[in-house]
Amino acid sequence: MAGKAKKTTGYSMSRALVRRETIAGYAFMLPNLVFFVGFVIYPMIQCVITSFFDSTMNRADIFVGLGNYIELFQDGVFLRALWNTIIIVVVSVPVTCIFSLWVSSIIYDLKGPFCSLLRCVFYLPVVTGSVAVAVVWKWMYNNYYGIFNYVGKGLGLIDKNINWLGDERFALGCIILILLTTSVGQPIVLYVSALNNVDASLVEAAEVDGANRMQCFWRIKWPQIMPTTLYILVITTINSFQCFALIQLLTSGGPNHSTDTIMYYIYHTAFKLYRYGYGNAMGVVLAIIIAVLSAAQFKMAQSD
Amino acid sequence: MKKTMTVRSKCYKILSIAVIILLAIAFAFPLYWIITGSFKTAKAINSTTPQWIPSEWVMDNYQKLFSKQRAPLWSIGIPFTGITFAGPTVPASIRWLMNTIFMAVVSMILTCATSAMAGYALAKKRFIGRTILFSLIVCAMALPKQVILIPLLREMSALNLYNTIWAVIFPIVGWPFGVFLIKQFAEGIPGEMMEAARIDGASEWKTFTNIALPMIKPGIGALAIFTFINSWNDYFMQLIMLSSTENATISLGIARMQAENSTDFGLIMAGAALAAVPIIVVFLIFQKYFTKGITMGAVKG
Numbered sequence: 001m002a003g004k005a006k007k008t009t010g011y012s013m014s015r016a017l018v019r020r021e022t023i024a025g026y027a028f029m030l031p032n033l034v035f036f037v038g039f040v041i042y043p044m045i046q047c048v049i050t051s052f053f054d055s056t057m058n059r060a061d062i063f064v065g066l067g068n069y070i071e072l073f074q075d076g077v078f079l080r081a082l083w084n085t086i087i088i089v090v091v092s093v094p095v096t097c098i099f100s101l102w103v104s105s106i107i108y109d110l111k112g113p114f115c116s117l118l119r120c121v122f123y124l125p126v127v128t129g130s131v132a133v134a135v136v137w138k139w140m141y142n143n144y145y146g147i148f149n150y151v152g153k154g155l156g157l158i159d160k161n162i163n164w165l166g167d168e169r170f171a172l173g174c175i176i177l178i179l180l181t182t183s184v185g186q187p188i189v190l191y192v193s194a195l196n197n198v199d200a201s202l203v204e205a206a207e208v209d210g211a212n213r214m215q216c217f218w219r220i221k222w223p224q225i226m227p228t229t230l231y232i233l234v235i236t237t238i239n240s241f242q243c244f245a246l247i248q249l250l251t252s253g254g255p256n257h258s259t260d261t262i263m264y265y266i267y268h269t270a271f272k273l274y275r276y277g278y279g280n281a282m283g284v285v286l287a288i289i290i291a292v293l294s295a296a297q298f299k300m301a302q303s304d
Numbered sequence: 305m306k307k308t309m310t311v312r313s314k315c316y317k318i319l320s321i322a323v324i325i326l327l328a329i330a331f332a333f334p335l336y337w338i339i340t341g342s343f344k345t346a347k348a349i350n351s352t353t354p355q356w357i358p359s360e361w362v363m364d365n366y367q368k369l370f371s372k373q374r375a376p377l378w379s380i381g382i383p384f385t386g387i388t389f390a391g392p393t394v395p396a397s398i399r400w401l402m403n404t405i406f407m408a409v410v411s412m413i414l415t416c417a418t419s420a421m422a423g424y425a426l427a428k429k430r431f432i433g434r435t436i437l438f439s440l441i442v443c444a445m446a447l448p449k450q451v452i453l454i455p456l457l458r459e460m461s462a463l464n465l466y467n468t469i470w471a472v473i474f475p476i477v478g479w480p481f482g483v484f485l486i487k488q489f490a491e492g493i494p495g496e497m498m499e500a501a502r503i504d505g506a507s508e509w510k511t512f513t514n515i516a517l518p519m520i521k522p523g524i525g526a527l528a529i530f531t532f533i534n535s536w537n538d539y540f541m542q543l544i545m546l547s548s549t550e551n552a553t554i555s556l557g558i559a560r561m562q563a564e565n566s567t568d569f570g571l572i573m574a575g576a577a578l579a580a581v582p583i584i585v586v587f588l589i590f591q592k593y594f595t596k597g598i599t600m601g602a603v604k605g
Contacts, residue, residue, distance in 0.1 A: 025431030032422035035478035
C-alpha cells in the first residue's frame with residue numbers, strides 16, 4: 001500500500017518522493033513511537049505472553065499453557081467479581097447516557113453563561129480526582145458522622161443508622177452512585193456540543209410541518225447525534241469496567257466480596273498475592289470482553 | 305392545540321431546569337464538603353449532627369497535615385544515572401504537591417511535543433505502514449489502560465525506574481490519545497500550503513514548524529490541558545509505580561494517609577482540598593480548551 005498515490009497537481013508520486021515521505025514520516029513519528037511501542041505495545045504483548053505462565057516475583061516463570069484461564073473460570077471470587085462488574089456496567093452505562101442526554105437537551109440552548117456554568121458543575125467531580133472524591137464520600141457514607149444517615153433519618157426514610165459501605169446489600173449500590181456522579185461530566189459536554197451542531201434549518205422545517213417536540217427530537221435531532229451517542233456508549237462502558245479507585249479506597253472489595261470488580265481483583269492478585277501470570281490472564285479476559293462489547297456497539301449503531 | 309402545546313412545553317422546561325439546578329447543587333456538594341470540612345474543628349466533624357456551614361473556621365487540620373511527615377522539597381533524579389539533587393526539608397504534603405506538578409508538567413510537555421509531530425505525520429505524510437500504525441493506535445486506545453500495568457511494573461523494575469516519577473510519566477506519554485487528537489486537527493492543513501512550501505525548497509522540519517504548527521496550535525492547547533488534568537488524577541498508575549513517601553504524588557499521599565488515619569476526617573479533608581483545589585483552578589481557567597479537546601477527540605471516535 002505504498003503511499004496510496006496521492007493526487008497532487010501535475011505529478012503523481014514518484015519513487016523518490018515516496019522514499020522522502022516515508023523517511024520524513026518515520027522521523028516525525030519516532031519520538032512518539034519510542035514511548036508508544038515501549039510503554040504501551042510491548043507491555044500489551046507481555047501481558048498476553050505472561051498469561052500463559054505461572055509467574056511471580058524472584059523466580060523464573062513456569063509455562064502452564066491455558067492453566068491460568070482454566071483456573072479463572074473455576075475461581076468463585078473471579079466469577080463474583082465478573083458478575084459485580086457486569087452489574088456496574090449494566091446499571092451505570094444506560095443511566096449515564098440517558099441522564100446526560102436529558103440534562104444536555106434541557107441546557108444546550110440556555111441563554112448566557114448558564115449552559116457553560118452548569119456544564120462545569122457537572123464536570124467538577126471528574127476534575128476533583130478519584131481520591132478526593134472517594135475520601136469525601138467515605139465520610140458522607142460514614143455510619144456515625146455521615147450526612148446520609150443524618151438526612152435519611154431527618155426525612156424519615158430510614159429509622160436507624162445504616163453502615164452503607166459495610167453492608168453487603170448496599171455497598172455496591174453506593175459505589176455505583178459515586179461512579180455515576182463522576183461519569184456524566186464528559187457525556188454532557190459531548191452532547192451539548194453535538195446538539196448545538198444539529199442542522200437548525202431541518203428542525204425549523206419540521207416545526208413548520210407541524211412536528212411536535214418529541215417528533216422533532218427523535219426524528220430530526222436523534223439521528224444527527226447518533227455518532228456522539230455511540231462514542232459515549234463506548235467510553236462509558238470502558239470507564240465502568242475500569243472502576244477501581246473507589247473500590248480500593250472505600251471497600252477493598254468487601255464486605256464478603258460484594259464490591260469486588262475485575263479491575264480490583266487484578267490488582268489484588270498481582271500486587272497483594274504477586275501472581276502476575278494469573279492477573280494477566282484476567283487482564284486478557286477483560287480486554288476481550290471490552291473489545292467484543294465495543295465492536296457490538298459499533299455494529300448496532302451501523303445497523304440503525 | 306398549538307397554544308396548549310407551547311404552554312405545556314414551557315412548563316416542562318422550567319420544571320426541568322429547576323430539577324437540574326438542584327442536581328447541580330448535589331454535584332457540587334462533595335467539593336463544598338471537602339473545603340468546609342477542612343476548616344472545621346474536630347468537635348464539629350465528630351458530631352452526629354453535621355454543621356452545614358462551619359460555625360468556627362480553624363486551621364487545625366492544615367497544621368496537622370503539614371506537621372505529619374517531612375521530606376526534602378525536591379530530589380530530582382536523572383533517569384538511568386542515579387544522580388539526584390535534594391532540596392531543603394519541608395512537610396511531605398508540599399513535596400507531594402511538587403512531585404505532582406512536576407509529573408503533570410513534564411507529561412504535558414512530552415505528550416504535546418511527541419503527539420504534535422506524530423499526529424502531523426499521520427495526517428499529512430503518505431508513508432509506508434501508515435494505515436497499519438493508525439489502526440494500531442485506535443485499537444490500543446479502546447483497550448483498558450490498567451490491563452498493561454502488571455507488565456509495565458516489571459518493565460519499569462527492569463529499567464530501574466520503579467519508584468521514580470518517570471515510571472508514571474513515560475506510559476502517559478506513550479498513551480496514543482494525543483496522536484489521535486492532533487491528527488484530527490492536522491487533517492485541516494490544506495495540502496496546497498504544504499505543496500507550496502515544498503516547491504519553495506523548505507525542509508521537512510521548516511514545513512512542520514512554520515506551516516503545520518500554527519494550524520494545529522488549538523489542538524495542542526486542548527491536548528496540553530487534557531493531559532495535565534488526567535495525569536494529575538491518574539491514581540492507579542501512581543499507586544503501583546510509586547512506593548516511597550518522598551516520591552508519592554498528592555493523590556497517593558492522601559490515599560495512604562487515609563488508610564492510616566481513616567477516622568480523622570478533618571485531616572483527610574485538608575489533604576483532599578490540597579489535592580483537588582489546584583487542579584480545579586487550572587480547569588476553570590482553561591475550561592474552554594478542555595471542552596474543545598474532549599469534543600474534538602470524539603469527532604471521529
